[in-house]
Amino acid sequence: MNNLKDIIKRSIFVLYIICGIGEGFLHAQNDINLESLLSQINADSLLRTVTDLQNFGSRYALRDGGNQQVSEYLVRRLQNYGITTEVDIFHKSGDFWLTGAYDQPFYNVKGVLPAVNAIDDSLVLIGAHLDAISYVIDVYPEPLENAPGADDNASGVAVMIEIARICHENGLCFHRDVHFMAFDGEELGLFGSCYDAQKRYDEGDKIALMLNNDMVSYQPDDNWRMMLHWYPNAQDIASHAADICTQYTNITPVVPSVSENINAQNSDSYAYYHSGFKAVFAMEYTISLSYHKDYDVADSNNYAYLADVARYNLAMLNEYAGLDNALGVETHQTENQMSISPNPVSDRAMVWCPIPENSTAVLTITNMTGHVLLQHKIFGQTGVHYEEMDLSGLPPGIYLCQLRTNVWTNTVKIVKL
Ligand SMILES: [Zn+2]
Structure with a gap:
């Protein structure tokens, strides 16, 4: 000492x-003001994270060794930005339609940026799944060796890492704890998020908002749009998120109707909703053509659009966690x-x-x-x-x-x- x-x-x-x-x-x-922080969000820096994740070759959670190395990489990235981070390992066994029986550990990543002058004891969580999957369905389903998952969902993870970078480089703190989560096993059935949400429910955690980003980089034309999938306990948050998106980005937000909101249950935010927490789920409006394919690679993504998605997230953190202006x-x-x-x-x-x-x-x-x-x-x-x-x-x-x-x-x- x-x-x-x-x-x-x-x-x-x-x-x-x-x-x-x-x-x-x-x-x-x-x-420091929010506009100047948002202007620091950088497309190249997002591309770097997506490329790093793609370079693992596969992030399919059921391959040999699982996602241990991926989780360790993300721990390093967050730690480098001064965020106390750990791997939260959980075990699960079962039968998955694509590759059969499994019995193995899974690796969630959890980083915490503690609040200063906390307004209450709740936290805001920004999360994305770290795993990927690719397969062909012909006569019978077959997994592919490469699962680069650049859009699904290196893009969402990259948003989280980019926000950590902005926080670090500007010494930002918030008035609520901000938790940075990367979930394993999403593609198998929201394993990582169900595990984390249940654990937080059991431990009495209070979550003011869970911000989920899953598939947020495919934007093939100039008409930038983003779906804000919502949950029945937090419809007001989705509409406020749309206002924030409109105010701070060039993306037109779309809050879907009930029938268009079908994907709300297909990503990690659903696990938090299921445990009684409030969440909003950002997703590209036009679903990538390389969805769950071995050509879901970094080249297909629109990083200027992804940077705007990150801006929406940082503005949301400011809105729900409150940037501290002390510095x-x-x-x-x-x-x-x-x-x-x-x-x-x-x-x-x-x-x-x-x-x-x-x-x-x-x-x-x-x-x-x-x-x-x-x-x-x-x-x-x-x-x-x-x-x-x-x-x-x-x-x-x-x-x-x-x-x-x-x-x-x-x-x-x-x-x-
Ligand atoms: Zn996904």
């Missing part, structure tokens, strides 16, 4: 002086607010600590769950202090820097790169 001496190598006290140099970095924080929105220093620069930081950062009269101050660095990693007291130094911090010993992630005085407490997020 680091202690403060390691981290705060030296303190520079610049009493009552705010010099020109200080001014420069104090105001260097980025001004970056404050571009002008007020009298009793600490600031940190640069932020994000790679190793050293300056902390501007205004200490009120007749007050001591305590500067702490905690992780997102509030565990104190470093603590430092500043005694009776009324005025403005610059503390230089060496954060090189901390792993990449998001931390909270808190300055507590006798008069007020101020908390700022630090993103460690």
